[in-house]
């Protein structure tokens with residue numbers, strides 16, 4: 342059994358959280374994992390916030406269309422990218438996924454909530470007093486899971502090919 346791939350395959354989005362706080366040493370380790378993500382030309386064009394205050398969580402939740410459950414999360418990671426960096430989106434998505442997997446390794450659930458392309462991206466940035474050179478890429482509410490929904494995945498053969506594509 343491979344611990345890394347087992348953690349990756351056991352992950353599911355979690356939108357229902359226990360009120361238990363997430364320990365500081367875990368938050369710190371997860372942030373370390375975020376900053377170890379690959380970035381184009383190693384520019385690391387990101388700024389990652391950790392929101393734990395209930396009032397702020399509620400305000401962020403209220404700005405989103407499909408992220409109302411952020412209000413009940415123990416915390417929310419907010420991933421911002423430097424908008425003038427060519428690959429900020431790819432880089433910040435890599436950091437986001439690192440955070441998700443690191444959380445999963447501690448038994449903490451999370452759910453990627455869209456930020457980039459959303460009309461509320463600017464309002465979240467303003468609320469958190471983040472400088473204008475950054476733009477919101479993703480929101481990651483997290484906490485110990487109260488409930489987990491299992492989504493069906495496409496079959497491996499349907500979405501992969503080796504060498505050249507022979508499908509119809």
Ligand SMILES: Cc1cc2nc3c(=O)[nH]c(=O)nc-3n(C[C@H](O)[C@H](O)[C@H](O)COP(=O)(O)O)c2cc1C
Nearest residue numbers: 352353354355356407408452453454455490491492
């Ligand atoms: C870019 C992106 C944006 C997403 N935005 C939302 C969102 O706004 N609200 C939400 O509840 N889930 C959101 N999700 C989570 C997806 O709905 C979820 O990953 C998908 O249904 C598959 O389920 P799984 O994560 O359990 O495998 C988003 C995921 C990605 C990758």
